[in-house]
Each structure stands twice: as C-alpha cells, then as structure tokens.
Amino acid sequence: MKKATFPAVISTAIVCYLFWLCITGQLAMLFEGEAAWQVLVAGALVSLGVGLFAGKYFIHERSFYLWHPARLFTGLLYCIIIFPWELLKANWDVAKRALSPKLPINPGIVKVPVDLQSEYGQSALANSITLTPGTITMEVTEETTDEGEQDYFYIHWIDVATAEEKEAGDAIKGTMEKWLRRIWK
Amino acid sequence: MRYVIDALIVISIFFAFAGVVGMLRMPDTFCRMQSATNISTCGILGVIIGGILYSAIYLGNAEMAIKLAVMGVFYIITNPIAGHILAKGAYKHGVRPENKMVVDRLEEDFEQ
Incomplete structure (x- = not known):
C-alpha cells in the first residue's frame, strides 16, 4: 500500500x-x-x-482531478439531469413488466465491453448500471488482446434483446457512458 | 407547489407498489432483485425529494432539507454496491434460475 x-x-x-x-x-x-x-x-x-x-x-x-470546474459541472449535470432521466425510463419499463398480466421477462447474463480506463469512471458506470432497474452488474474483468487491454462487464439483464456484445452495450449503457467519458477518460 | 410535492409522493408510492408486486411475481432470485431496485430508486427518491421541498418551502427548515439531501446521497452511493454483492454472491454460491436463462456468458466464460 x-x-x-x-x-x-x-x-x-x-x-x-x-x-x-x-x-x-x-x-x-x-x-x-x-x-x-x-x-x-x-x-x-x-x-x-x-x-x-x-x-x-x-x-x-x-x-484534485474532480475539483476542476468543468468536470465538476459535468458531474453535477450527470447526477441531476442525465442519470435521473435514464432512471425514470428504466423504472417505468420494469414497473410495466411487473404489473402486466403476462409477465414479459426474458432474463440472461450478457457480456458488455467498456471503454472507460479510469477505475473511478468504471465504478461510476457499474454503479449507475446496477442502480438502474432491469440491469445488475455481476462481474468486472479485464482481457488482454492484440490491440491492448479491454475491460468487460457481465450484466444480468431482465429483457435480453440481443446477446451480441456491442449492441447489448449500446442498449444497456445508453447515454450514460458518453457523459462519463467527458469526466473520466 | 403543494400539488408538485403530492404528485412526487404519489408517483413514488406507485413505483414502490409495482416493485412489491414484481418481487412477489418474478420467477427467480435475480429477477426479484431487479424489481427490488425499482423500490429503492424511484420509490425512495420521490419521497426524499418531496420531503426536501416540503421542509424547505412549508416548514422553512433548511437544516432538515440538507439532512434529507445527505440521506439521499448516501442512499444512492451505498445501494448499488449492496445489490452488486448480493447478486454476485448468490451466483457464486450456485443459485440458478429454474427456467433457463436466455444467455449466460458468465457460465460460458468461467466454468468449464
């Protein structure tokens, strides 16, 4: 240490x-x-x-990385507007599933690539995903390929639309990763 | 303004209700946890935001509003960590849903 x-x-x-x-x-x-x-x-x-x-x-x-005014402002914007909107959409979706008579669920665990390198950025993204109803981050791994290191999340998803890594990533992360990339590289 | 506060609290009660119904109806552990997240996000945050507005505007008590906001922040920080650890622990312990999952990359990649 x-x-x-x-x-x-x-x-x-x-x-x-x-x-x-x-x-x-x-x-x-x-x-x-x-x-x-x-x-x-x-x-x-x-x-x-x-x-x-x-x-x-x-x-x-x-x-003092986060105390930089631009990053602090982006972070606050993310916490106050962007993330609650995603949260509300996902909440409405899961509530509809729970209350509908047919119970239309389709659960599975998908693997999703993550482009953030910073460990703070990764933990912020993983916590955002877990807090969103319908998705839970279950494992974080790192794989070394020819082009360098790539991090992956294993995510339990209540309605698996596609098992393909990139598309599933776009559907789950939505706009959250784009905003977090402006704060952490 | 009073109507906004009431609407927030009613919305969060609706989401908490949906979460409880989901917890009773969902078929397996992980789906139940997904539904429980429903209670712990919109179900709690609506009440907290309503409480902040009520104590700041009607009671004129800024101290109480700030404490409620701190409560909300701590809740948001700690809740996903507990959810992640519970799901991971259940999976590692060997809990599997009765009906087969559509795709299970965790099993494909880690268990031969």
Missing part, C-alpha cells in the same frame, strides 16, 4: 468537511451568519485526521 500524499489528504479532508457541515446543520447556519466557530474548528481538525488515515484508500489517481 502506497503512502498518502499531501494533496490526497487535503482532498479527502475537504470532502469530509463538507459532509460535517451538512450533517451538523452548520451549512444552513453559515448562510444566516450564526454558525458556531467551535463546531467549525472541531470539524476541520477531525476531517484533517480522517484525511490522514483514509486519504490513501480514497484517492488512487490525481488528487
């Missing part, structure tokens, strides 16, 4: 401090100008301590 670098500690501490502000209710008080300074200072000390211990587990790549 590599040691925690200084930027990794700071980056982790910022995230922890934001959570501290939300949970203790100081964020709302900051806007009203009546935050208690003791709570703010204690939170800063505790999040620095947590950053020292947890930084090396939390940050594996460049530390």
Whole structure:
C-alpha cells in the first residue's frame, strides 16, 4: 500500500468537511451568519485526521482531478439531469413488466465491453448500471488482446434483446457512458 | 407547489407498489432483485425529494432539507454496491434460475 500524499489528504479532508457541515446543520447556519466557530474548528481538525488515515484508500489517481470546474459541472449535470432521466425510463419499463398480466421477462447474463480506463469512471458506470432497474452488474474483468487491454462487464439483464456484445452495450449503457467519458477518460 | 410535492409522493408510492408486486411475481432470485431496485430508486427518491421541498418551502427548515439531501446521497452511493454483492454472491454460491436463462456468458466464460 502506497503512502498518502499531501494533496490526497487535503482532498479527502475537504470532502469530509463538507459532509460535517451538512450533517451538523452548520451549512444552513453559515448562510444566516450564526454558525458556531467551535463546531467549525472541531470539524476541520477531525476531517484533517480522517484525511490522514483514509486519504490513501480514497484517492488512487490525481488528487484534485474532480475539483476542476468543468468536470465538476459535468458531474453535477450527470447526477441531476442525465442519470435521473435514464432512471425514470428504466423504472417505468420494469414497473410495466411487473404489473402486466403476462409477465414479459426474458432474463440472461450478457457480456458488455467498456471503454472507460479510469477505475473511478468504471465504478461510476457499474454503479449507475446496477442502480438502474432491469440491469445488475455481476462481474468486472479485464482481457488482454492484440490491440491492448479491454475491460468487460457481465450484466444480468431482465429483457435480453440481443446477446451480441456491442449492441447489448449500446442498449444497456445508453447515454450514460458518453457523459462519463467527458469526466473520466 | 403543494400539488408538485403530492404528485412526487404519489408517483413514488406507485413505483414502490409495482416493485412489491414484481418481487412477489418474478420467477427467480435475480429477477426479484431487479424489481427490488425499482423500490429503492424511484420509490425512495420521490419521497426524499418531496420531503426536501416540503421542509424547505412549508416548514422553512433548511437544516432538515440538507439532512434529507445527505440521506439521499448516501442512499444512492451505498445501494448499488449492496445489490452488486448480493447478486454476485448468490451466483457464486450456485443459485440458478429454474427456467433457463436466455444467455449466460458468465457460465460460458468461467466454468468449464
């Protein structure tokens, strides 16, 4: 296990401090100008301590990568508009299947190629797929071919339209991978 | 605005209902899990967003709204990990659906 670098500690501490502000209710008080300074200072000390211990587990790549404004904006857009829309469509589809009298399901496990290289990007995509009703990521593998390394997801799909890898990938990932590629390469 | 909040909560109750019906009707473990995801996404998020709007606008309580938002974020982060591990564990343990799956690449690639 590599040691925690200084930027990794700071980056982790910022995230922890934001959570501290939300949970203790100081964020709302900051806007009203009546935050208690003791709570703010204690939170800063505790999040620095947590950053020292947890930084090396939390940050594996460049530390301030996500704090870049363009990437932060794309990420927020993905979380607030793009992904909920996909979620709503998939929810409606699965709810219709569950309530229809014939129960039109067609389950199977398909293999899907993934173009993201970064491990954060891959875990974001895998979690997005699992959170979408109708698809669950079951295994992540890496295969070495002549052209380099290619990652694959094994996905349990409730309505297998096609078993062909590329087409199944387009149908399952939809627009999600295109948006995640703008954040992580 | 009150109608928007009510509509959000009614929609999420509908999705939770559909999820429960699906859990009872689906034929095997993995399909049941798919239906359970239905409850845990739209079924929960609608209630949380409705609660945020209600506590921010009608109760004027920003602290409660922020805490609800943090709850939603934690829920979204932790839920898929649990679902993934449950499905993978069930598969590794040897749980297979009664009716054959259409295609099972996991079995083709990993078990000789």
